[in-house]
Amino acid sequence: MDAGALLxxxxxxxxxxxxxxxxxxxxxxxxxxxxxxxxxxxxxxHLRKLEEAGLVESRTDDKRRKYFHIAENLRLEVTxxxxxxxxKSAYPAxxxxxxxxxxxxxxxxxxxxxxxxxxxxxxxTALEPPPDVEPGEIATLASYLDELDDxxxxxxxxxxxxxxxxxxxxxxxxDAVDDDSFLDAEILATIAxxxxxxxxxxxxxxxxxxxxxxRLQRLADVGVVNRSEAGWGLTDR
Amino acid sequence: MDAGALLxxxxxxxxxxxxxxxxxxxxxxxxxxxxxxxxxxxxxxHLRKLEEAGLVESRTDDKRRKYFHIAENLRLEVTxxxxxxxxKSAYPAxxxxxxxxxxxxxxxxxxxxxxxxxxxxxxxTALEPPPDVEPGEIATLASYLDELDDxxxxxxxxxxxxxxxxxxxxxxxxDAVDDDSFLDAEILATIAxxxxxxxxxxxxxxxxxxxxxxRLQRLADVGVVNRSEAGWGLTDR
Numbered sequence: 519m520d521a522g523a524l525l526x527x528x529x530x531x532x533x534x535x536x537x538x539x540x541x542x543x544x545x546x547x548x549x550x551x552x553x554x555x556x557x558x559x560x561x562x563x564h565l566r567k568l569e570e571a572g573l574v575e576s577r578t579d580d581k582r583r584k585y586f587h588i589a590e591n592l593r594l595e596v597t598x599x600x601x602x603x604x605x606k607s608a609y610p611a612x613x614x615x616x617x618x619x620x621x622x623x624x625x626x627x628x629x630x631x632x633x634x635x636x637x638x639x640x641x642x643t644a645l646e647p648p649p650d651v652e653p654g655e656i657a658t659l660a661s662y663l664d665e666l667d668d669x670x671x672x673x674x675x676x677x678x679x680x681x682x683x684x685x686x687x688x689x690x691x692x693d694a695v696d697d698d699s700f701l702d703a704e705i706l707a708t709i710a711x712x713x714x715x716x717x718x719x720x721x722x723x724x725x726x727x728x729x730x731x732x733r734l735q736r737l738a739d740v741g742v743v744n745r746s747e748a749g750w751g752l753t754d755r
Numbered sequence: 756m757d758a759g760a761l762l763x764x765x766x767x768x769x770x771x772x773x774x775x776x777x778x779x780x781x782x783x784x785x786x787x788x789x790x791x792x793x794x795x796x797x798x799x800x801h802l803r804k805l806e807e808a809g810l811v812e813s814r815t816d817d818k819r820r821k822y823f824h825i826a827e828n829l830r831l832e833v834t835x836x837x838x839x840x841x842x843k844s845a846y847p848a849x850x851x852x853x854x855x856x857x858x859x860x861x862x863x864x865x866x867x868x869x870x871x872x873x874x875x876x877x878x879x880t881a882l883e884p885p886p887d888v889e890p891g892e893i894a895t896l897a898s899y900l901d902e903l904d905d906x907x908x909x910x911x912x913x914x915x916x917x918x919x920x921x922x923x924x925x926x927x928x929x930d931a932v933d934d935d936s937f938l939d940a941e942i943l944a945t946i947a948x949x950x951x952x953x954x955x956x957x958x959x960x961x962x963x964x965x966x967x968x969x970r971l972q973r974l975a976d977v978g979v980v981n982r983s984e985a986g987w988g989l990t991d992r
Contacts, residue, residue: 522768526761526767527768527815528766529765529766530763534762536842541837541839542938576905583837588835589837590835590836591919592834593832593914594834594916595830596765597830598774598810598829599829600825600826603766603774603775603825606911655991656928656931657947657980659931660945660947661948662946663925663947664944664947666924669917670917673917674845675847677829677830677911680903680906684900688898689901691900701898706896707900708901710894710898710900721892742893753894
C-alpha cells in the first residue's frame with residue numbers, strides 16, 4: 519500500500535496500540551476496548567480503518583464472535599534529512615528472492631543448512647511445515663531465528679551508517695559545486711556511472727526536465743559536466 | 756525522537772508535503788502556502804509542530820524574513836507483521852562508526868579510498884570539506900554517492916528478505932510448539948544462543964515475567980526447554 523496512506527493510518531496512537539495488542543494475540547473488540555480503556559465504538563471505528571487499509575482481518579470463532587488479527591506483513595521506511603524526504607512501504611521479499619545479485623552486500627547465515635535440513639528434504643515450500651517435527655528441529659529453528667534477529671539489527675545499523683555517509687558526501691559535493699539545495703549533487707550522482715539523457719535524470723531525481731537541463735547547463739559552464747551524443751556525463755577535471 | 760511522536764507528526768499529508776518541499780529548498784511561509792494551496796495560517800501551524808518536533812528549523816534572511824529548512828537527519832522504520840508491530844526511529848550513525856564488528860554483514864565500498872584521498876589527507880573531520888576542490892574530486896564524490904545509493908537499495912532489499920525469513924521461521928517454529936501467538940517462538944529465539952533467566956527474557960520479548968514463566972513452564976512440560984542454575988535453555992531433543 520501507499521506509504522502516505524500507511525502513515526495516515528499509523529499517525530494515531532490508539533491504532534498503534536491496537537496493532538501492538540494484535541501482534542501479541544488475536545482479540546475480540548471487547549478485549550481491545552478493555553485493554554486500551556477506549557470505548558467499543560471507537561475501537562470498531564479504528565478496526566474498520568485498519569481493515570480497509572488491509573492491515574487487519576477478522577475471523578469468527580465457533581460461537582460466531584468476530585475476532586481480529588494482523589493480516590499484513592510489510593515495512594515502512596521514512597527518511598527525513600536536510601537533502602531528502604523519502605518514504606516507502608514494502609512487502610517482505612519472497613523467500614526465494616535471490617539477494618546474491620547484490621553487488622556490495624554479503625550476508626552470512628546458516629540458512630542453507632536449515633533449508634536443506636528441513637524444507638527441501640520434505641519437498642515442501644518454505645511456508646509449509648514438514649509433516650512431523652524432526653528431533654532437534656525446534657532448537658535449529660530457534661537458533662536460526664536468533665541469528666535472523668541479529669542480522670536485522672546489523673542491517674539497520676548499516677542503513678544508518680549509509681544514510682550518514684550519503685549526507686556527508688552530498689554536503690561535500692554540494693559544496694564543491696557551490697549549490698545549497700543538494701539538487702546538483704543528486705544529479706551528478708545519477709550520471710557518475712554512465713552518461714544519461716535529461717529525461718532519465720529527471721525521472722531519477724524527480725524534478726522537471728527543464729530544471730534538470732538548467733542545472734546541467736550551469737554545471738557545464740563551469741566545466742563539471744559535458745554533453746555528448748549519449749547524454750550528459752562527468753568531465754574528469 | 757520517539758517513533759510514536761514522529762508518526763503523529765508524519766500522519767498528516769500537508770506536513771509531509773511541506774517536508775518534501777523543504778527537502779528541495781529552504782522556503783518562506785508564503786512560498787509554502789502558494790505551492791501547497793494551503794492558507795498561511797495553516798502552514799504556520801504545521802511548521803510550529805514540525806519545529807517543536809525538531810524536524811524543521813528557521814533562519815532569517817538579510818531582510819529579516821523567516822525561512823524554513825529541514826533540521827534533522829533521521830530515519831523511521833515500522834514493521835507490521837502478524838507476529839510483530841515494531842517501530843523505531845534512529846539517527847544516522849556517525850561516519851566513524853565501525854560496522855566491521857557486524858558478524859553477518861559485509862559491505863564493499865570504495866569508501867576508504869575516498870576517505871584517504873580527500874578527508875584524511877586534509878586532516879579535517881568527515882563533515883569539513885578540504886580547503887580547495889582537488890582535480891577529479893567532483894567525479895570521485897559523485898561516483899561514491901552513486902555507489903552509496905546502490906548500497907542503500909541493497910540494504911533495503913536485504914531487510915525485506917530478512918523480514919520475510921523471520922516470518923517463515925516464526926511460523927514454522929510456532930507450528931512446531933503448537934502456539935498460535937508466536938510468543939513461544941520469540942521466547943525460544945532469546946534462549947537459543949545461551950541460557951537466560953526469566954527477567955532477561957521478559958525484557959527482550961517485552962511481556963511480563965509471570966507470562967514468560969507460564970509459557971516456559973508449558974514448554975518444559977512438553978520437553979522443549981529445561982531450567983538449570985544458569986536459567987532457561989533449549990533441550991536438544
